[in-house]
Amino acid sequence: MEPLYLNNPTFIELDDAYRGLPKFGKITVKTSNCELSIYDLEKEGFVGIEVVGFASEAYPDFTIRAFKGKHGPCHFTGGKAKYSGAAFAALDDDNHLLFADKYQVVCDKTSRIYALPPYEDLIDCKEISQQTKPGNSTIEEESGDFESNQSFLYNQLKDQKSNSEGRKSLFYPGPFRFLILNDGTMVRRGKWNSIPQSMAGDLIREDRFIYLEGKPEVRAAFFQEEYAQFGSSCLLDDFKPEAIDHPEIETDFSKLADVSDKFRTRLLSIINNRKKHFILIGNDASDQFGCCPSEEVTDANKLVKYGILDALAEPVQGDSCPVTMYAFKDEISINNDTLSSEINNKFRKKVLSHLKNSSPSGWKKAIKWVLLIFIAVSLILAAIRLYNMQNAVTETSMYELLEPAGKNQALVVLFHNRKRCFQCTRMENLTREVLAKSYNNELKNKSLGFETIIIDDPANFGIVNQYGIYGVTVVFVKFDQEEVVKSKVLTEATNLYRDEPVYKNFLKKELHQFLIGVDD
Amino acid sequence: MQKYPDSRYFDYAASSPPWQEALDEYVKSSTIFFANPSSQHRHGKETKQELLILKKEFCDLLHFYDGRLLLCASGSEANNTIIEGHMRKFPEGKLLIAEDVHDSIWYATDKYKKSVEVLKINQNGEIQMDDFDRALTNDISLVCINHVSNETGTVHQVLEMADICARRKIKILIDGTQSLGHMAINLDTIPFDYYSFSAHKFGGVKSTGGLLIRDDLFEPLIRGGKQEWDLRAGTENIAGLSAMVVALKKSLECVEDEMERLKALKKLMLKQLKRLPNVLINGPENGSPRILSVSIPGVTGRELVAVLSHSGFAISTGSACHANQLAPSRIITAMGRSEPEAIGSIRISMGIGTTEDAVKDLLKALIDLIK
Known part of the structure; x- marks a missing residue:
């Protein structure tokens, strides 16, 4: 094939x-x-x-x-990567902007891609278990999104003067879509690029640039200039978005009160810095088919729906994350494949006024504090209840709910949402495999069993609250004459499911301890 | 939405009326892209490009990005292609076949007797994950399951089963004949190897179907040409494919609304039928809202089909493909029903032309007959 x-x-x-x-x-x-x-x-x-x-x-x-490489879901398993060539930053084919001297968190799919031959010697990857030396200032363990990374890059390069003197033409063969050099020069893959002579040697040696005699000079483009003019779309040189159709509705400014603080800050920054638009990469969190859910995309789409923002998106190919450009209503349009934008001060003023009015100040702040205190008290009470349950719980309704095969049966219970996700499916499969392999006899003689409980089924809310369940979780329960005499909520299981051997060993060990009566 | 004159048709699981737009597209495509896509002249090359564009469009509609569409003439051919192709490629292979699969897979339990293990279904027609785990021994090389049972409407946990198979590097064929076009599916999240379907079930034209494949590790069933990457000889049915793309698009456009509407109609039927003595519901209530299987011991399904047919209702006895057989449905029997219960089973399947009035009329006719 x-x-x-x-x-x-x-x-x-x-x-x-x-x-x-x-x-x-x-x-x-x-x-x-x-x-x-x-x-x-x-x-x-x-x-x-x-x-x-x-x-x-x-x-x-x-x-x-x-x-081939982008397909499949993303799982963050602690991998980090940094660019290690001669340029300042590199943009890969999935819009990850990597920096030299700065490790960033990447998903397992991206780690696997970086292990492919083209990236050999150009990307350093490491696992989270590798501890960094204290005081090593070149290693920063953080990762940003496409926009914030570009903003970081701009801040690093904005004082660099673009200088077209003393340059030569070099061909960049890849594998990165873009390289950004120390002086801000933007280098595009598959093209002749104007490179400062002082950097040519390193780029030829480390990044496999090609030099041929007699190639004509080409115009240099500088990131700091392009970013100042076009914002983060400057690294999407082939970005050909289409308008997203939505019915013409009257703007409902009150919906600005519902957005997250992070998104609020973004909108304020757009207005204060007179930016024409902004770009978000990811899926609406409500999109059941999206592989890269983003709360900001969800907020932005909500505002599109209520006539506050307009959106332009590029049709998604394969498993690429959707790239969407947002601007305030009627400020951007596409005519004959050309993007035009014009700031509407009057509209922005209204947005600003609603953002300010909806900011948590005065009595709103007081309510916020009351709510925070209420949540804190609730959490403490829940924690106390959970603690009590884990030590010696006497509970009857769990018996009615699960109807165990034997009155003295122990059960491994998976709490999951009605809408099954990859995580809960994987946890169920792995748990079943552990039970089938290590507790086959117990399953056969029904001293041990496996059951599932749907978290978001109203009929189960009592049990869910009682056990303090907030998401997909494994719980052990032991019955004696129709009563729960012992239980344990395995909160850590949720973090381990991606690593099959680790999850299985953890579950096996915990279950063994639970069954023989050894507590941590 | 197109209008269907006969709302008394309750056999959508056997075949659905084609979308008018699909028929129009079929004629248009037959006229424009008549050349052979394997030909080297301009006409042939243009047709080949169109073929690839349509295939991409079809796959994209299903969120299937990392595999190919292999065209077949039916769902049965698609299933046969994988069973036969797998056994020819891996003669030592062993198949695990669910009890409720279509005959185009089930035949292997006879033909490859020694190389087949049967995967049990329970009284609701479901595959228990414990049973699946136990049955998936190390010597199994191909698992064959339904996505949705054609007889009872049971929706299987294909994501979970495919995930286990993928991790254990066992191939899995999912028969999606009753699911594709009838429910919102993201095939990208299901790690299957092969997914078969038939287009006339979702309003395409007859004799079009296919396989969505993530590998080519099977011998071709039909030889004699290099078409379909050497996996199926014969000139590609490009007009059928174009109609299939339109039909899928139309079906998916209304799939969520339709699911809700049919769910309400199924609920109405279940409510009425449950009141009747001796009526047994086959399959879980939360199965596909399109399909309802009931058993009425004491009468034969064939009698019910014949009598209702005189009143203008089209239903089927068990699976429509069994219509000429007097033996009780093997699937209903596998669910633990007695022979009289299995012989007295009927399948009512609904679709876009089914109306509430027609459902009420059918219920009335059915209740009169039973009484």
Whole structure:
């Protein structure tokens, strides 16, 4: 199924090839139009795209290698990565902006992609278990989104003067979509770029740049200038959004009161800095099919729905995260594939006024504090109740709910939501596997069993509250003559399910201790 | 929404009326893209491009991004392709087949007797995860299950089962004939290897179906051409595919509303039927809202179908594919029903043309007959 070579493929032929490739499978494309083929490969969702054969007079075609890789859900298992080439920052094919000297959290899928050959020697990956040395200022363990990383980059580079003097043309073969050099120079993959002579040697050596005699000078683009003019869309040079249709409705400014503090701050920043638009990457959290849920996207979409924001989005290819541009209502439009934007001061003034009015001040602050105290007291009471239950609980309703096969049976209970997610499915499967493998006899003689309880079923609210369940959780319960005599809520299980051996060992150990009566 | 003249048709699980838009597209595509996609001339190449575009469109509608659509002439051919292809590629392979699968899979329990293990269903027609775990021994190489049972409407836990298979590197074929186009599905989240379907079940034209595949580790069933990446010989049915894409689009546009509407109609039927003595409901109440299976011991399903047919109602006895057989439905029997109960089973399946009035009329006719 793996096509080794495609000759000048069309986009749809690339799509067909992508679908036929196994996970992380490789494709090699021969093309006379390097830029177009790279664009098509990017659009299709390939990663690690790199020009590995350069056209010459004797051989007029470019050879491009790329990998299948974006598909599948993201799980954060503690991996971190940083760019280690000669540039200042690098943008990969899934819009991760990596910095030299700054580790950032990446999901397991991205870690696996960074293990592919094109990224060898260009990305350092490490696991969370590797402790960083105290005082090592070059390692910052943080990660930001596409917007905040660009904002960080801009702050780092804004004082750099763009200088077009003393430069030479170098070809950047990839595998990154963009490199940003120390002086802010933007380098695009698959193109001739204007590079400061002082950096050329390092870039040729470390990032595999190509230099050929006699290539004409090309215009240099600088990140600090592009960012100041276009905002974070400057790194989306092929961003061709389409307007998202929504019915014409009257603006409801009162909905501004419902947005999160983070999003409120973003809106204030847009207004105060007179930014025309902003870009968010991710899915609406309410989208059951989305793989990258984002609370900010959810907030933004809500405001689109109530006529406060407008949105432009690019059709999503493969498993790429959706990239959406937002602006205040009627401030952006697309005409003949050209994006135009104009700030509407009157509208923004109204938004600002509602944002200020809805800010938590005065009596609202007082209510906020009362609520916070109420929540804190509730949490303390819940914790006390949970503590009591874990030590010696006498509970009857659990028996009625689960109807265990034997009056003295112990049960492993998985609490999950009605809408099954990957996490609870995985936890159920792993738990069942542990029971089948290590407690087969107990299952057969019914001294041990497995049951599930739906958290969001109103009929179960009593039990859910009683056990202090807030999400997918495993709970052990032991009955004696229809009463719960012992129980344990395994809150840690939720954090371990991604690592199969760790989860299984944990569950096995906990269950063993629970059954033989050893408490932690 | 198109109008269906006959709301007394209750056999949507056997076949659904085609969308008018799908028929229009079929004619249009047959006219424009008549060339053979394997031909090397311009017409052929244009048709080939269209074929790939339509396939992409179909897969994208189902959130299926990392695999291919292999065209077949029916769901049965799709299932046969995988069973036969797997056994030819891996002669030592062993199949685990659920009791409620369609005959296009079930035949393997006879043909490959020694290489098949049967996966039990319970009295509700469900596969218990414990049973699945136990049955999935290390020598199993291919698991075959339904997404939705064609006879009882039971919706199986395919995500969970596919996840276990994926982690244990066991291939899984899911028969999606009664699910695709009838429920919102994100195939990207289900780690299956093969997913079969038939287009006329969701308003496409007859003799179109296919397999969504994530690998090509099976021998072709039909040989003699390099079409479909050498996995199925024969000129691709591009017009059928174009109609299939339109039908799927139309079905998915209204799927959520339809599910809610049919759920209410099924509830209405269940409420009335449960009041009757001797009427047994086959399958769980939370199954597919399209399909309802009931057993009425003492009469045969065939008699009920014939009598109701005279009154203008189209229902079926068990699975429509068993309509010419007098033997009791093997699926209803597998659920623990007695022979008279299984022989007295009927399937009522609803779709876009089903109305509340028609449901009430059917209930009245059914109640009169039973009484």
